[in-house]
Amino acid sequence: MKRLIAILFACSLLSFSSDQVSLLDQHLKTAQAFIADLDSPQLKIKSDTIEGIKTTRFDWDSTKKAWAEFGIARATEIPPFIRGKLLVQVWIPDNPKATALNPRITDADNETTQLIKPITDLKPGWNTLEYLIDTTKKMPGSWGDGRNNRLYDQPIRVSGFSISYRDRENPGTIAIGNIEFQILERQTTIELETGNPIHILKPGDENQAKIIWTSPDKTPKRQKLKAIVKDTQNNIVAECAVDTILQPDQPFTWIIPKPEAFGLFHITASATGNGATYEREMRFGYMEPQGPTPGKSTGFGFGIQSHAPWHSVDIQRKEAFALALCGAKIARRNVEWRKIQPTKDVFDTSLYDSQVKLFEDLGVEIQLNFGGNPPEWARSGKAPYKPEVAKRSTYGLHPIPQVWGDFVHRFMLKNGHRIRFVESWNEPDLLGFANFSLDDYVELMQIFYKAVKSASPDTIVLTGGFAGLQMPEAHSSHPDYFRETIKRAKGHFDSIAFHAHGNLQSYINQIEGMLETIKANDLQGKVTWYSNETAWPSTHGREHEQAEILWKKILYCWSRGGIAYNWYDLRNDGYDTTYGEHNFGLITKDFYPKQSYLAYNTLAKIFKNGTYVREFTLPEPFQAFLFRHRDGKDLIVPSWSISGKERQVFPLAGIENKAMMIDIFGNETELETTNGIAFVNIGSAQAIRLIDQKQSPQFLTSMFQVPASILAETRPTTFTITIQNPTEHPLDNQIAWNPVPNLQLNPAKTSVIQLQPKQTKDIEFSIAAQKLLPQDTTLSGTITVGSKVKQTITIPIRQKIVLNNNLDKPDFILDENSPRRSTIVNAPHLAHLAWKDTDDLSGTVAIAHKDDKLLIRVKVKDDIHKQPYSGTEIWKADSIQFAFQIPNQTLPWEMGCALHQDNSVKTHIWRAPKGFDSKDVEFQVEATHKASTTQFDIAIPFDAIGLKLEHLKDGIPFNLLLNDNDQDARETMLTIAPGLGRGTIETEKYPMIVIE
Numbered sequence: 001m002k003r004l005i006a007i008l009f010a011c012s013l014l015s016f017s018s019d020q021v022s023l024l025d026q027h028l029k030t031a032q033a034f035i036a037d038l039d040s041p042q043l044k045i046k047s048d049t050i051e052g053i054k055t056t057r058f059d060w061d062s063t064k065k066a067w068a069e070f071g072i073a074r075a076t077e078i079p080p081f082i083r084g085k086l087l088v089q090v091w092i093p094d095n096p097k098a099t100a101l102n103p104r105i106t107d108a109d110n111e112t113t114q115l116i117k118p119i120t121d122l123k124p125g126w127n128t129l130e131y132l133i134d135t136t137k138k139m140p141g142s143w144g145d146g147r148n149n150r151l152y153d154q155p156i157r158v159s160g161f162s163i164s165y166r167d168r169e170n171p172g173t174i175a176i177g178n179i180e181f182q183i184l185e186r187q188t189t190i191e192l193e194t195g196n197p198i199h200i201l202k203p204g205d206e207n208q209a210k211i212i213w214t215s216p217d218k219t220p221k222r223q224k225l226k227a228i229v230k231d232t233q234n235n236i237v238a239e240c241a242v243d244t245i246l247q248p249d250q251p252f253t254w255i256i257p258k259p260e261a262f263g264l265f266h267i268t269a270s271a272t273g274n275g276a277t278y279e280r281e282m283r284f285g286y287m288e289p290q291g292p293t294p295g296k297s298t299g300f301g302f303g304i305q306s307h308a309p310w311h312s313v314d315i316q317r318k319e320a321f322a323l324a325l326c327g328a329k330i331a332r333r334n335v336e337w338r339k340i341q342p343t344k345d346v347f348d349t350s351l352y353d354s355q356v357k358l359f360e361d362l363g364v365e366i367q368l369n370f371g372g373n374p375p376e377w378a379r380s381g382k383a384p385y386k387p388e389v390a391k392r393s394t395y396g397l398h399p400i401p402q403v404w405g406d407f408v409h410r411f412m413l414k415n416g417h418r419i420r421f422v423e424s425w426n427e428p429d430l431l432g433f434a435n436f437s438l439d440d441y442v443e444l445m446q447i448f449y450k451a452v453k454s455a456s457p458d459t460i461v462l463t464g465g466f467a468g469l470q471m472p473e474a475h476s477s478h479p480d481y482f483r484e485t486i487k488r489a490k491g492h493f494d495s496i497a498f499h500a501h502g503n504l505q506s507y508i509n510q511i512e513g514m515l516e517t518i519k520a521n522d523l524q525g526k527v528t529w530y531s532n533e534t535a536w537p538s539t540h541g542r543e544h545e546q547a548e549i550l551w552k553k554i555l556y557c558w559s560r561g562g563i564a565y566n567w568y569d570l571r572n573d574g575y576d577t578t579y580g581e582h583n584f585g586l587i588t589k590d591f592y593p594k595q596s597y598l599a600y601n602t603l604a605k606i607f608k609n610g611t612y613v614r615e616f617t618l619p620e621p622f623q624a625f626l627f628r629h630r631d632g633k634d635l636i637v638p639s640w641s642i643s644g645k646e647r648q649v650f651p652l653a654g655i656e657n658k659a660m661m662i663d664i665f666g667n668e669t670e671l672e673t674t675n676g677i678a679f680v681n682i683g684s685a686q687a688i689r690l691i692d693q694k695q696s697p698q699f700l701t702s703m704f705q706v707p708a709s710i711l712a713e714t715r716p717t718t719f720t721i722t723i724q725n726p727t728e729h730p731l732d733n734q735i736a737w738n739p740v741p742n743l744q745l746n747p748a749k750t751s752v753i754q755l756q757p758k759q760t761k762d763i764e765f766s767i768a769a770q771k772l773l774p775q776d777t778t779l780s781g782t783i784t785v786g787s788k789v790k791q792t793i794t795i796p797i798r799q800k801i802v803l804n805n806n807l808d809k810p811d812f813i814l815d816e817n818s819p820r821r822s823t824i825v826n827a828p829h830l831a832h833l834a835w836k837d838t839d840d841l842s843g844t845v846a847i848a849h850k851d852d853k854l855l856i857r858v859k860v861k862d863d864i865h866k867q868p869y870s871g872t873e874i875w876k877a878d879s880i881q882f883a884f885q886i887p888n889q890t891l892p893w894e895m896g897c898a899l900h901q902d903n904s905v906k907t908h909i910w911r912a913p914k915g916f917d918s919k920d921v922e923f924q925v926e927a928t929h930k931a932s933t934t935q936f937d938i939a940i941p942f943d944a945i946g947l948k949l950e951h952l953k954d955g956i957p958f959n960l961l962l963n964d965n966d967q968d969a970r971e972t973m974l975t976i977a978p979g980l981g982r983g984t985i986e987t988e989k990y991p992m993i994v995i996e
Contacts, residue, residue: 019182019183019184019186020180020181020182020183021076021078021079021180021181021182021183022076022178022179022180023072023075023076023078023086023157023158023179023180023181043058043059043060043068043069043070044058044059044060045057045058045070046059048175050091050126050175051091051125051126053089053091053126053177054177055091055175055176055177056175056176056177057173057174057175058070058163058173058174058175058176059171059172059173060163060165060171060172060173061171062097062165062167062168062169062170062171062172063168063169066165066168067162067163067164067165068162068163068165069160069161069162069163070160070161071104071159071160072157072158072159072160072179073574074574075106075157075158075159076157076158077155077156077157077590078154078155078156078157078158078181078183079155079183079186079189080154080155080186080187080188080189080190080278080280081135081154081183081184081185081186081187082134082135082136082184082185082186082187082274082276083132083133083134083135083136083184083185084132084133084181084182084183084184084185085130085131085132085133085181085182085184086103086115086129086130086131086133086158086179086180086181087128087129087130087178087179087180087181087182088101088103088128088129088131088176088178088179089126089127089128089176089177089178089179090119090122090126090127090128090129090174090175090176090177091125091126091127091174091175091176091177092119092122092123092124092125092127092174093124093173093174094124096119096120096122096124096172096174097165097167097170097171097172097173098119098163098164098165098172098174099118099119099120099164099165099166100116100117100118100119100120100163100164101117101119101129101161101163101164101174102114102115102116102117102161102162102163102164103115103117103131103158103160103161104158104159104160104161104162105133105139105152105156105157105158105159106144106156106157106158106159106575107151107152107153107154107155107156108153108154108155108156108280108281109144109149109153109281110144110575110576110577110578111139111142111143111144111148111149111150111153112142112143112144112159113139113140113141113142113150114140114141114162115131115133115140116140116164117129117131126177133152133156135151135152135154135187135276135278136275136276138150138151139151139152153279153281154187154278154279154280155280157575158179158181161176185274186216186217187216187271187276187278188213188214188215188216188221188223188246188271188273188278189213189214189216190211190212190213190269190270190271190278190280190282191211191212191214192209192210192211192212192267192269192282192284193208193209193210193211193212194208194209194284195208196321196325197318197321197322197591198318198321198322198325198587198591198592198593199282199283199284199285199591199592199593200284200285200286200287200289200325200593201259201284201285201286201287202287202288202289203288206258206259207255209255209256209258209284210253210254210255210256211227211240211253211254211256211267211269211282212251212252212253212254213225213246213251213252213253213269213271214246214251215246215247215248215251217246217248218248219248220245220246220247220248221245221246221273221274222243222244222245222246222273223243223244223245223246223252223271223272223273224241224242224243224270224271224272224273225240225241225242225243225244225252225254225269225270225271226239226240226241226242226269226270226271226272227239227240227241227254227267227268227269227270228267228268228269229256229265229266229267230265230266230267230268231259231263231264231265231266232263232264232266232543232544232595237257237259237260237265238256238257240254259286261286261665261667262286262287262288262598262665262666262667263285263286263598263665263667264283264284264285264286264543264593264594264595264598264665265283265284265285265286266281266282266283267281267282267283267284268280268281269282282592283592283593284592284593285593285597285598287598287601287602287665287666288601288605288666289325289326289327289601290325290326290327290601290604290605290608291324291325291326291327291328291329291362291363291604292321292324292325292362292363292364293324293327293329293363294363295363296329296363296365296420297329297330297365297564297608298609299608299609299610299611300558300562300563300564300565300607300608300610300612301329301330301530301563301564301565302327302328302329302330302554302564302565302600302603302604302608303328303329303330303331303332303367303532303564303565303566303567304323304328304330304331304332304566304567304568304569304570304586304600305331305332305333305533305566305567305568305569305570306319306320306323306331306332306333306359306569306570306571307319307333307569307570307571307573308320308331308333308355308358308359308570309333309334309336309355313354316355316358317358318591319570319571320358320359320361320362320364321362322570322571322586322587322591322597323359323362323364323570324359324362324363324364325601326586326597326598326600326601326604327600327601327603327604327605327608328364328600328604329363329364329365330364330365330366330367330421330564330566331359331364331365331366331367332366332367332368332369332532332533332566333356333366333367333368333369334368334369334370334371334372334426335352335368335369335370335411336352337370337372337373337374337375337378337407338373338374338375339351339352340352340407340411341375341378341407342375343375343377344377344378347410349411349414349415356418360418365418365419365420366418366419367419367420367421367422367423367532367564367566368419368421368422368423369422369423369425369426369465370404370408370422370423370424370425370448371423371424371425371426371428371433371434371464372395372396372425372426372433373394373395373396373397374397374399374400374404378399378400378403378404378407379397379398379399379400380397380398380399380400380401382398382436382440384397384398384435384436385431385435385436385437385477386431386435386477389431389432389435390435393432395432395433396431396432396433396434396435396436397435397436398435398436398440399444401443401444401447402447404444404447404448405447405448405450405451406451408422408447408448408451408452408455409451409452409454409455410455412451412452412455412456412459413455413456416452416455416456416458416459417456419456419459420459420460421459421460421462421495421530421532421564422452422459422460422461422462423462423463423464423465423497423532424444424445424448424449424461424462424463424464424493425441425444425464425465426464426465426533427464427465427466427467427499428441428464428466428481428485429464429466429467429468429471429476429477429478429481429482429485430467430471430475430476431475431476431477432475434464434477435477436477437477437478438477438478438481438484438485438488441464441485442485442488442489445463445464445485445489445492445493446489446492448461448492449461449492449493450492460494460495460528461492461493461494461495462493462494462495462496462497462530462532463485463486463489463493463495463496463497464497465497465498465499465532465533466481466482466485466496466497466498466499467499467500467501468482468498468499468500468501468510469482469483469500469509469510469513469514469517470482470483470513472968472969473969474967474968474969475968475969482514482517483517483520486517486518486521486523487521490521490523493527494527494528495527495528495529495530495563496514496518496527496528496529496530497529497530497532497533498510498511498514498529498530498531498532498534499531499532499533499534499568500514500531500534501533501534501535501536501568502534502536503536503549503643504549504552504553504556504642504643505642505643507534507553507556508556508642511531511556511557511560512560514529515529515560515561528561528562528563529561529562529563530562530563530564530565530566531553531557531562531564531565531566532564532565532566533566533568534553534565534566534567534568535549535550535553535567535568535569535584536549536550536553536584537580537581537582537583537584538583538584538594538596539577539578539579539580539583539834540577540578541577543594543595543596544595545644546583546594546595546596547594547595547596547598547599547664547685548599548640548644548664548684548685550567550586550596550599550600550603551599551602551603551638551640551664551685552623552640552642552685553565554567554603555603555607555625555638556623558607558612559612559615559625567586567596567600568584569584569585569586570585570586570587571585571586571587571588571589571591572584572585572587572588572589573585573589574589575589578836578837579834580834586600595664595665598664598665598666599664599665599685601666602662602663602664602665602666605666606629606636606662606666606687606689607627607636608630609630610627610628610629610630610636611627611628611630612625612626612627613625613626613627613628613635613696614626614696616637616639616698616699617699618639618650618682618699618702619702620642621641621642621643621646622639622640622641622642622646622648622650622682623639623640623641623642624637624638624639624640624650624682624699625637625638625639626696626697629689633691633692633693634689634690634691634692634693635689635690635693635696635697636687636688636689636690637652637687637688637690637697638685638686638687638688639680639682639686639687639688640682640683640684640685640686641682641683644683644684644685645683645794646683647681647682647683647791647792647793647794648681648682648683648702648703648704648791649679649680649681649682649703649704649783649785649789649791650679650680650682650699650700650702650703651677651678651679651680651699651700651703651726651727652677652678652679652680652688652697652698652699652700653676653677653697653698653699653700653727654676654695654696654697654698655673655676655677655678655690655693655697656676656690656692656693656694656695657690657691657692657693658670658673658690658691659671659673659678659688659689659690659691660688660689660691661680661686661687661688662686662687662688662689663684663686664684664685664686668689671688672786672788672789674729674786675727675728675729677700677727679703679785679786679789680699681789681790681791681792683792700726700727701724701726702724703723703724703725703726703785704721704722704723704724704783704791704793705721705722706721706793706795707719707720707795708795708796708988708989709795709796709797709798709988709989710767710779710795710796710797710798711798711799711800711992712743712767712768712769712773712797712798712799712800713768713769713799713800714768714769714770714800715768716744716746716766716767716768717766717767717768718764718765718766718767719764719765719767719795720762720763720764720765721735721762721763721765721783721793722760722761722762722763723753723755723760723761723763723783724755724758724759724760724761725755725756725757725758725759725760726758727757728757729757730754730755730756730757731754731755731785731786732752732753732754732755732785732786732787733752733753733754733755733783733784733785734749734750734751734752734753734783734784735749735750735753735763735781735782735783735784736748736749736750736781736782736784737749737765737779737780737781738779738780738781740773740777740779740797742769742770742771742773743767743768743769743770743773743777743779743797744766744767744768744769744770745765745766745767745779746765746766746767747765750763767779769797769799773797773799776817777796777797777799778794778795778796778797779794779795779797780792780793780794780795781793796989798977798988798989798990798991798992799991799992800955800991800992800993800994801991801992801993801994802994802995802996803847803848803993803994803995804846804848805847805848805849805995806846806848807846807848807855807857807937808846809846810844810845810846810859811845811846811847811993812844812845812960812976813842813843813844813845814842814843814844814845814960814962814974814975814976815838815842816837816838816842818974818975818976819974819975819976819977819978820835820972820973820974820975821972821973821975821981821982822834822835822971822972823969823970823971823972823973833966833967833971834971834972835964835971835972835974838861839861839863839932840862840863840964840966840972841860841861841862841962841964841972841974842860842861842962842974843858843859843860843861843962843974844858844859845857845858845960845976846858847958847993848995849949849952849995852941852942852943852949853939853940853941853942854939854940854942854945854947854952855937855938855939855940856882856936856937856938856940856960857935857936857937857938858880858935858936858938858960858962859933859934859935859936860878860880860933860934860935860936860962861932861933862878862932862933862934862962862964863932863966864966865878865899865901865929865932865934866878866901866965866966866967867879867898867899867900867901867906867965868900868901869898869900869906870900870906871906871908872908872910874896874897874898874906874908875896875963875970876963876965876969876970877898877963877965877970878898878899878934878963878964878965879896879897879898879906879962879963880896880897880898880936880960880961880962880963881894881895881896881910881960881961881963881980881981882894882895882896882958882959882960882961883895883911883958883959883960883980883985883987883990884956884957884958884959884987884990884993885956885957885987885990886913886945886946886947886951886956887951887954887956889913889914889915889946890913890914890915891911891912891913891914892911892913892957892985892987893909893911893912893913893945894909894910894911894980894985895907895908895909895910895923895940896908896909896910897925897927897936897938899927899929899934899936903929905925905926905927907923907925909921911985913946915946916945916946921944921945922941922944923938923939923940923941923944924938924939925937925938925939949995952993952994952995953994953995953996954994955992955993955994956992956993957987957988957990957991957992957993958976958990958991958992958993959975959976959977959979959980959987959989959990959991960975960976960980961973961974961975961976961980961981962974962975963981976990976991977989977990977991
């Protein structure tokens with residue numbers, strides 16, 4: 001899989017006309033960023049000056065890879081055009097080795113093409129290469145995460161280059177200077193306006209939402225203009241289509257009709273003329289902004305991480321406005337010691353002062369992080385804890401402790417009055433941010449605390465923001481870094497800064513462990529905690545999932561005593577929808593809102609300055625909490641299921657007046673209540689506002705019980721849904737199932753089922769599969785309570801899989817549709833390890849029997865093979881785990897195998913039923929590795945595991961898992977079915993394998 005790292009380079013500023021665009025970010029004063037492929041260590045990138053021109057030099061070792069590739073970070077979008085040419089200034093050495101320099105063009109849909117340009121005929125020295133682009137023609141070829149329609153969906157950008165070379169024995173070099181784009185024929189421009197740069201439409205300003213088409217021509221131009229507006233459910237809410245003549249300097253404007261509800265709206269707008277169509281995707285959010293508001297925050301703190309200092313003043317100003325507009329009151333950023341004190345004798349905070357003033361003027365305070373990258377003169381010179389990490393980046397090297405303390409003290413003397421929270425380092429438990437020992441960090445914490453308190457006694461001193469409860473050994477300088485640091489550094493912090501990136505379940509587990517650590521060190525009531533950097537990316541279009549996780553994690557943090565929460569981060573860092581680091585933002589890189597931005601605004605609207613009361617007791621995986629609104633009159637009840645997938649209706653009793661259901665966009669709908677009871681369908685993130693509510697309401701017992709899974713066979717089998725009425729009044733219920741192809745269900749819809757108060761009833765259904773169903777088949781339906789309340793239910797379908805009994809015919813395919821879990825810390829600097837596609841990890845499984853042996857053939861496709869372990873630890877790297885349950889045995893079997901880096905085969909048995917000693921059980925494995933594919937042929941004697949042929953004829957539950965390690969630790973697990981790899985083996989979720 002690709003792994004990317006930003007490498008800085010210097011470049012000269014360019015002058016250009018309105019039709020000539022510089023494609024390198026001109027706003028950064030010190031450097032730009034190219035992106036090198038870490039999987040290809042042959043490429044080195046550095047700043048240089050050649051023949052008097054500031055440039056970037058690329059040197060490669062051709063023995064390690066057949067080509068070199070690199071990207072452009074913060075790539076500049078090219079204004080819409082019909083035809084144009086890319087101009088690249090390139091330096092060629094004497095005796096050149098490169099044969100082609102190939103720019104990669106990425107469009108608005110994240111589809112990429114490559115323009116191949118031979119350079120073998122160029123003279124040594126500086127040359128200018130020209131690449132013509134005609135957007136009326138298709139791309140020569142393409143790849144990426146978009147629709148792959150081979151059209152130039154504009155705006156486009158130059159996202160990187162590849163260098164071709166034939167010589168695989170000798171090193172090579174070239175240099176790149178200016179990169180510009182010259183527009184030869186402009187396209188009609190399409191712009192969305194809402195009255196502000198964040199593309200938020202406010203109540204009362206609805207007439208400001210408009211799409212504007214402008215012709216670049218000096219003569220009239222016939223155009224077909226079209227726009228479609230859709231909501232997040234893909235419903236068309238407005239559209240426009242006109243055939244008109246665009247006059248010079250007379251744009252065509254369409255005012256978008258007022259949306260019927262708050263929400264996020266997607267726009268597809270196009271202009272067709274001169275044989276070319278320009279289509280643009282845009283969006284806007286309709287919401288009631290909760291900021292800016294004056295003064296510092298009170299109560300629970302709503303914060304957001306901002307990388308504004310990395311950008312131009314104009315971008316900083318936009319980020320400050322975007323952060324304040326959605327109700328945030330805290331912005332987390334780094335102090336950037338290197339810029340304030342680049343040398344020992346310089347101390348200048350003027351740049352910092354000007355940057356933070358943009359936020360403070362909007363009522364946003366700064367939560368300041370002091371760690372990271374000390375200036376070179378202030379480094380201690382102590383050897384990095386892990387030198388190989390330092391080879392990839394000099395970030396996080398150890399500072400001279402007292403020099404660092406002196407800087408902190410001096411800075412806080414000047415700025416302590418304006419800073420409430422200071423943090424001693426960022427993620428010190430990860431070597432990528434702190435490449436020194438735990439002892440070194442504890443010393444820094446002690447110095448930091450003294451330096452801050454002596455200058456500003458009222459400032460709250462945070463620990464460094466810990467990445468999580470326990471980091472993989474390969475990524476940290478101590479196996480139990482967090483707990484050990486808290487133990488050793490007691491008395492040198494006021495509050496624990498804790499991150500725990502990931503989904504809600506991961507967050508819950510880590511927060512509970514963090515709170516146990518506070519208790520174990522007798523720190524309850526003595527220190528607080530702050531979830532000051534944690535989030536979830538919206539990769540692969542999962543914007544709604546991101547918004548729900550934001551909602552849940554903020555409120556869960558609050559419920560567990562957190563004093564504040566910072567979402568990471570405000571703005572996407574790029575456009576690659578498959579790359580986690582590019583998708584953490586609440587808004588896109590080009591300042592359009594995401595669903596999470598509106599969700600954050602809604603949280604601020606209904607919860608900010610409120611009071612947490614308590615948690616309700618609900619069965620797992622459901623959660624609900626009680627808050628008192630800041631007006632002192634209303635109560636707020638947020639609720640959800642932890643994964644967001646489960647749905648269940650719960651009666652909420654004790655409602656005194658109206659009850660309003662609030663969605664994540666801020667829309668309110670009155671709930672039907674009878675005798676003070678409302679039936680609440682808990683699943684998605686939501687909240688109920690109880691108007692003028694004095695007493696605490698109560699959730700009654702769950703009304704429905706459904707099976708965890710259903711086993712479907714060709715002959716009819718049965719399953720049961722249990723319904724109960726926990727109220728004091730009769731209730732009518734009805735169950736209706738959605739049709740599933742090749743699945744017979746009876747009854748598909750029940751008659752009305754009336755339950756008397758406190759009555760329980762079992763409803764039986766029969767089910768039969770007419771043929772083999774897809775592995776991820778589910779049965780879904782609705783249970784209607786009364787006349788209006790409906791609960792959606794979804795039950796996984798397990799099947800008896802009739803095996804081919806042929807090892808050359810796979811019975812299972814593990815790919816992008818298979819259950820997958822990432823095991824790495826969801827931190828930005830590890831995003832390159834996330835599963836990308838089937839080249840990263842995929843496989844097939846075939847099962848057979850012969851000569852009283854169970855035979856399993858597994859073919860694994862993995863771009864990087866790594867396995868240094870043996871015995872019980874083989875799961876930590878590239879390996880296979882499989883589990884199955886044999887009738888009348890106490891436990892399931894769990895076995896595994898791996899191909900070691902020394903080419904030997906390693907096997908292990910982690911679990912065995914009672915009566916079997918895993919040490920005495922032997923099974924044979926043959927493994928072959930070719931290119932990126934490893935084949936395992938496994939043979940397990942029936943007698944060794946107590947298996948009989950009749951067991952296979954009746955069926956046994958079976959599951960298999962692929963482990964992937966591309967760097968230092970297992971990062972991905974890919975399985976046939978859930979229930980293997982973490983915690984309890986859940987064979988009830990496995991398919992039943994059958995041999996006929």
